[in-house]
Amino acid sequence: MSSTTKRRTSAAAPALAGVVAVGAALAAGELAAVPVSPDASPYFAVGSSVVDHSPEAVRKWAIETFDVYDKLALFIGMGVLIAVLAAVCGYLERRRPPLGCLVIAAFGLVGVVAALNRPDATWTHALPSVVAGVVGIVVLRILIAQLGSVQVGPADGESVEVDSGSAEDQPKPAARSAFTRRFVLTAGGVAAAAVVVGVVARRVLADTAGVVADRARVLLPRAASQAPPIPAGADLEVPGATPFMTSNADFYRIDTALQVPTLTTGDWQLRIHGDVDREVTLSWDDLLAMPMDERIVTLSCVSNEVGGDLVGNAKWLGVPMREVLGLAGVRPGADMLLSTSVDGWTCGTPISAVTDDRDALLAIGMNGSPLPLEHGYPVRQVVPGLYGYVSATKWVVDWEVTRFSEAKAYWTTRGWSALGPIKMASRFDRPADGSEHPAGEVVVAGTAWAQHTGIERVEVRVDQGPWQPAELTTEYSIDTWRQWKFRWQATKGNHTLECRAIDQEGEPQIERYQAPAPDGASGLDDRTYTIV
Numbered sequence: 001m002s003s004t005t006k007r008r009t010s011a012a013a014p015a016l017a018g019v020v021a022v023g024a025a026l027a028a029g030e031l032a033a034v035p036v037s038p039d040a041s042p043y044f045a046v047g048s049s050v051v052d053h054s055p056e057a058v059r060k061w062a063i064e065t066f067d068v069y070d071k072l073a074l075f076i077g078m079g080v081l082i083a084v085l086a087a088v089c090g091y092l093e094r095r096r097p098p099l100g101c102l103v104i105a106a107f108g109l110v111g112v113v114a115a116l117n118r119p120d121a122t123w124t125h126a127l128p129s130v131v132a133g134v135v136g137i138v139v140l141r142i143l144i145a146q147l148g149s150v151q152v153g154p155a156d157g158e159s160v161e162v163d164s165g166s167a168e169d170q171p172k173p174a175a176r177s178a179f180t181r182r183f184v185l186t187a188g189g190v191a192a193a194a195v196v197v198g199v200v201a202r203r204v205l206a207d208t209a210g211v212v213a214d215r216a217r218v219l220l221p222r223a224a225s226q227a228p229p230i231p232a233g234a235d236l237e238v239p240g241a242t243p244f245m246t247s248n249a250d251f252y253r254i255d256t257a258l259q260v261p262t263l264t265t266g267d268w269q270l271r272i273h274g275d276v277d278r279e280v281t282l283s284w285d286d287l288l289a290m291p292m293d294e295r296i297v298t299l300s301c302v303s304n305e306v307g308g309d310l311v312g313n314a315k316w317l318g319v320p321m322r323e324v325l326g327l328a329g330v331r332p333g334a335d336m337l338l339s340t341s342v343d344g345w346t347c348g349t350p351i352s353a354v355t356d357d358r359d360a361l362l363a364i365g366m367n368g369s370p371l372p373l374e375h376g377y378p379v380r381q382v383v384p385g386l387y388g389y390v391s392a393t394k395w396v397v398d399w400e401v402t403r404f405s406e407a408k409a410y411w412t413t414r415g416w417s418a419l420g421p422i423k424m425a426s427r428f429d430r431p432a433d434g435s436e437h438p439a440g441e442v443v444v445a446g447t448a449w450a451q452h453t454g455i456e457r458v459e460v461r462v463d464q465g466p467w468q469p470a471e472l473t474t475e476y477s478i479d480t481w482r483q484w485k486f487r488w489q490a491t492k493g494n495h496t497l498e499c500r501a502i503d504q505e506g507e508p509q510i511e512r513y514q515a516p517a518p519d520g521a522s523g524l525d526d527r528t529y530t531i532v
Helices: 003-033 042-053 056-095 099-116 123-145 173-206 208-217 284-288 321-328 351-355
Strands: 149-152 159-162 269-274 280-283 293-300 311-320 336-341 346-350 361-366 380-382 396-402 425-430 440-449 455-462 482-490 493-503 526-531
Touching: 003 042, 003 056, 003 099, 003 123, 003 173, 042 056, 042 099, 042 123, 056 099, 056 123, 099 123, 123 173, 269 321, 280 284, 280 321, 284 361, 293 361, 293 380, 311 321, 321 351, 321 361, 321 396, 336 351, 346 351, 425 493, 440 455, 440 493, 440 526, 455 482, 482 493
Parallel strands: 269 396
Antiparallel strands: 149 159, 269 280, 293 311, 311 361, 336 346, 336 396, 361 380, 425 440, 440 482, 455 493, 493 526
16 A cells, blocks of 8 residues: 555545534434434534524525525535544544544534523533534544554654554554554444434424324314415416415425424414403314414515516415414504514514505415425414515414514514515516527416515516516405516517506506515516517
8 A cells, every 4th residue: 555545545544534523413413313303413403503603694585595495405514514523523532642532522512502591491402412412522542543543753744553462463454454444333323323313303303292183184174264265267287387286295484493393282382471351272173273264375485586486475364463472462552472482583563564454374384284394283373465584484383472672583583674575576487588480479377476465567677678568367355466478579680578457546657676575576578589
């Protein structure tokens, strides 16, 4: 074996030892979190802290860049960073012990701090990170010991491998080969065990408290007030166009929860307090005993860019929020409903939007089934006309009646607008931007929404020409989107099309571009096509 190959092997083995040791630590942390809480997982506790404390510009960039895959991107980024740092730990422990173990101990301390800062954390939340740190250190020491010792040459500072004894006593090639096999087998065995333990523990954590089985047992009550039937002309039925109804699987998900909270119907309660005549706590059975409304409502995320897809239309089943709030009685002067999720996320909603004639629901059903776990099971809020960050609290467990002058919610403390009415918008759905089509009729289709006001018409213009009317589907309600199509007689060349909506009050869509922060995007969506 050449000296270059030996040096590469010498550097790779400690790095591998570090990666295996930290992997084992993470798996042990997951396993130790099972009897405590999903929030106690070192990996997810640190990840959640990263989300909570990231600068607003970073969060905005992540959503704009990765869309609904922002959490996956965070997990991948964390994994890569941890692997690099773990390799450094192995190298340090090999060359300058006990530096590698000290770095792993520091990792464990970071996990402890992050876990103890999760909502409703107790001292037990620190245990998984402590276990992870101990396991990581022990595994690293075992693996590094199997690589032998290191001595620094006095002349040039180069590290060389030695074992105890004189030069004549150093391992022969056969012994050295057996020594390498022992390290590889140990490292491989620990890595395989870590993968199995980590996967099993993660699965157990995901199913903590039997939430999946709990949801399967839920039988939704029949609505006292059913949603009106969808008229025949409400769906465009053009290939590539957005359907009127959005399936649960296709409905967008944007929230701050790195792992979906696990809350059963037996554990769920809603406490209503603050500026109320009487404090009330509702159980799941209390909620089911109240008359339910079924409504089709379009929801939109404030992070939606011009032309974006963070909007969806679903059938919701729930109790009118004004009826629930009426159980406690709102005192004069209160104007804000501060709702809190089981994971600690907060949201401030104008009480006027909850108590007027709109179909604001404390929802338990979505498209005919219990709420999916990722969409707020067992109970969430649905408020037409407001962006989700000021209205759509998932896994909601607390209502505080207060004033906007006295309280702030999660996103408003980060510079976003307090009220959050949805801005009217329209977008192209088909054909794809930049696509090529033969001259003649090209059917262009899209979607428009102006929740709680309603869409009156949609117009399209070609190459900055005059606005031309598009064909609209039948309106279902002012709280749902409408699809549209435009039969374009396309001529050869490159063309840019723009669309705009006009609401039922005669107001046109805002044409000036604005990014989503701080109160929602505005501007015209456009598409460019090549006609041959």
